[in-house]
Amino acid sequence: MSSSSFWTGRKCPDRLFASAVDGGLTLTSGTIHASGPLQQQDEDRMMTGLAIQTAGAYVGELPDMPIEPSWIIEGAPTARGTVLVQSADKLLSSGLWSCTAGRFRWEFSWDEFVHVLEGEATITEEGGESYTLRAGDTAHFPLGLSTQWHVPEYVRKAFTLRTPEPFEL
DSSP: OBOOSSEEEEEOSSOEEEEOBSSOOOOOSOOOOOOSOOOOOOGGGOEEOSSOEEOOOOOSOOOBOOOOGGGEEEEOOOEEEEEEEEOTTSSEEEEEEEEEEEEEEEEOSSEEEEEEEEEEEEEEETTSOEEEEETTOEEEEOTTOEEEEEEEEEEEEEEEEEOSSOOOO
């Protein structure tokens, strides 16, 4: 068992393999996959009901979501992202994020689940192991984790955040 602080899952044709952390993650069989081609977000398709929120898919260039400049180690990574749906109390948010080539630190001030849609990134825990996430991979990053990201060319991910305070862009 690894001493890793986060877990990753790799998409396989018939099952999902995962490396568990700190004893306790159990996965049932299944496959995680991204849906088909994304289309521009359609405000008319967004719906908020008592139990379900939906949003049209989103393609093209996302709005700027810059990386803290003091966190950039190498290159000039350009990060973009948007929140697509959010709980009423803004403690749970889901959206899209992308980044161009570069190396930077990232401090997780929330719990985050990600699913990589395009490209790849190698994430190294502070003083720990490195993991390369590619299209189809899923990972969880816990609140308080310090990491270093290396994006060789480009990465685009879907994310779900659980924050201790309301998340505002």
